[in-house]
């Protein structure tokens with residue numbers, strides 16, 4: 452982007468969004484790992500329509516954009532992110548009855564765990580697994596988030612998605628091509644393409660006694676507290692390889708407690724990399740590189756990152 456283009460774009464965003472738009476904004480505070488450099492341009496949107504307007508403008512001006520939900524499944528590089536980062540706070544939620552079930556339409560910036568709690572309070576079941584899962588509906592729709600035997604695939608009826616150069620259209624559950632922590636949108640990550648954007652999702656819920664739902668969610672929360680560390684992290688760093696648990700492999704490789712700079716591999720759960728002493732993104736990168744290499748050397752298993760690396764990353768060839 453040349454200086455002239457960037458000045459014009461900055462002016463356009465300022466005109467449309469006023470103080471919701473900033474230049475050179477630190478991102479660490481918007482990520483669960485609390486690391487990462489600044490966004491060249493940063494915008495907060497509060498409605499799905501604003502989200503769509505913003506990506507349409509960015510796309511028209513050929514400005515790379517990145518949608519930031521809860522920042523709980525990404526690692527932002529220390530040098531930050533080129534282009535526009537859009538923090539999604541579009542949180543409108545509606546419920547409608549359809550025969551035996553209830554359909555919830557949630558804007559993509561809605562916090563998933565809060566939505567799950569809201570549903571439980573209304574006596575609507577299906578999202579209890581999501582209580583305590585950080586992030587937004589949009590992030591969960593993209594990554595097919597799940598826990599305790601449930602996942603987004605089990606609830607998503609349809610998703611309204613903005614397609615670059617085409618506009619918004621509705622995807623059915625089948626069109627999302629869900630698999631373990633995967634979807635058609637997740638597969639766009641890491642590719643040099645204009646990505647699709649989730650505006651809202653329709654989730655199917657089933658009426659059930661609120662106290663039964665609460666008890667279920669509380670049991671999941673207790674289990675989560677017993678098995679996962681608190682503090683700043685990206686959650687699970689690696690996906691579970693076929694027939695293995697990533698945490699078990701890292702633990703068996705003897706890496707629990709390993710520290711690089713301000714980050715360490717959790718003693719409680721070895722697939723969690725915790726920032727407890729003002730870590731840099733590079734500290735965490737060194738840790739996961741060590742874990743990946745050790746697990747490959749000791750078990751011949753090449754683990755895939757669950758966390759997405761965002762911004763500029765340079766890897767040494769081995």
Ligand SMILES: Cc1cc2nc3c(=O)[nH]c(=O)nc-3n(C[C@H](O)[C@H](O)[C@H](O)COP(=O)(O)OP(=O)(O)OC[C@H]3O[C@@H](n4cnc5c(N)ncnc54)[C@H](O)[C@@H]3O)c2cc1C
Nearest residue numbers: 520521522523524586587589590591596597598649685686
């Ligand atoms: C402590 C902890 C525990 C966790 N436990 C679980 C768990 O039990 N199960 C589980 O599945 N995950 C878990 N996670 C991971 C994380 O919570 C999920 O992956 C979550 O769904 C990510 O949502 P997010 O809004 O934070 O996404 P972000 O991290 O903000 O973004 C992730 C990706 O989704 C994209 N994205 C986000 N919103 C949109 C949108 N509207 N349109 C298009 N793309 C979008 C981003 O651009 C990015 O590529 C955990 C994480 C932490 C830190």
